[in-house]
Amino acid sequence: MKNMKKFGLGMTLSALMVITAACGGGASKDNSAGTDKTPKTAETKELSGSLVVSGSSAMQPLVAAAAEEFMAENPKVDIQVNAGGSGTGLSQVAEGSVQIGNSDVFAEEKEGIPADKLVDHKVAVVGMTAAVNPKVGIKDIKKEDLIKVFTGKITNWKELGGKDQKIVLVNRPDSSGTRAVFNKFALDGATPAEGITEDSSNTVKKIINETDGAIGYLAFSYFTDDSVTPLSIDGVEPTDENVQSGKFPVWAYQHSYTKGEATDLAKEFLDYMMSDDIQNTLLKDQGYLPVTKMKVERDAKGNQKDI
């Protein structure tokens, strides 16, 4: 009996120690991530080590899928891909707690990020467009009308030749990258009127599908069925080809940022993301456009030019 008691006490004490150790661990996190980066220099043949990636939740499935294939080819490598939002990704890569930070906006567009210290790797392109409830009955919209719809100047679809139905806006949160891109390139910078606000694209799609007269915006990859109708803007259809040729204006890069030039494993992984293998097959499966096929390019201020 006495032994049992001592055993129990030991267990309790060790549990407490684990807890306190875990609590104290937070402070030293930066250091360990920092030392991770430096060691492997000579051995280039067989990659090993671990890589922590965080950021944009929209990019998470893509990067996670690429990481899985990369890990299958390099079994000694461990890559963790966390989602948490573009802001989190940029903040964490800037402070050095992760090696790669994913973002769906340029670092220059986010406040409080030392953009000059980060190196941008554009790994994919995503096109997006306005999507409406199928019962609205329109498929094409002029850009000026789209702005009027989103700023609340047009409130019924019949003004645009659709059904007699009140327009219901579905927005994204203020700080969302998708919203920033849509406002900038589809609404020419106009501030949208208030509407239902949801973060997840799946929820937005569900709401548009279920609510009469609803309009929101989604990435091309969500137009897989008839549950929502993607709109052409000024007669330009929202297709991959039109985005690549620069005819369709609403698209954004998916960025992977590193602090300083990418080194070692981070560099290998980013090179792998840019390889034809990933760009031409995996990206397409996930609904993204290969960045290597773009005929136009864009800088952080939104100026577009031909390549």
Next chain:
Amino acid sequence: MEKLIPAKERLLKSNKKWMDGELRGKILVILCAVIMISVTISITIFLGSKGLQSFIHNGVSLIEFITSKHWNPTNQASPQYGALPFILGSFAVTFAAALVAAPLGIGGAIFMTEIAPSWGKKILQPVIELLVGIPSVVYGFIGLTVLVPFIREHVGGLGFSLLAGTIVLAIMILPTVTTIATDAMSSLPKNLREGSYALGATRWQTIRKVLIPAAMPNLLTAIVLGMARAFGEALAVQMVIGNVRDIPSNILDASATLTTIITLNMGHTTYGSVENNTLWSMGLILLIMSFAFILLIRYLSSRRKM
């Protein structure tokens, strides 16, 4: 076989190991208490320093923050940081949810303790406990899939509304209210009931005129605890309330709460930016409110002792 040890030696020996006996237990429980207290204090300090950043460091006016109804942090020319709609939204859903859950919970408690203490408790107790176990994201998803379309088709509006948030929250806090109210009712001394019956009161008269007033402070505590939970709930509410930045004009309007705005925006904002700091300020408001709820509970339970 057993070796006999003289009493003197045995008594001296038992103090040899410091880990044995009184001291060991004392150290263990003090350690637990110290850990709990330091966690609470450090969270408060951390949240306080983070939450005050936006007022001290970024120059956001505290008055604007809690009284202005314009929230537009991404407007680069003239950002506006008015959190009033969210503060009001939080209070509105919390009080509305309490209004729905309180009668139901207390009614259920009376049923379990006074009307059918045997079989009623056997059925209702597990049902209530089951409700506690459902994760909040499931409540939100059911709300989004069932409640929102139902309200849209049968009541009016978009479906995403204060009403939907209220109903989801009311169901979520129902177990809290019911459990504490049941404890309150069943801890009433038996002679209260018997005295009342002896004076010729019916069962309903006894419940209404004697038992409920006697248990009132604890019943109020039950409601306040439920409200504290409702005030802090984020996920389920976010899925059904619509997250609109305007102040709702009626119960069918979409709205937003402090918690939903935090969860929607936290990931997209960068650490140290003004917008991120204002989200921490909202977190600080939530903490202050939960302190207020605790003070209220302490006040209510101290009144009972008199």
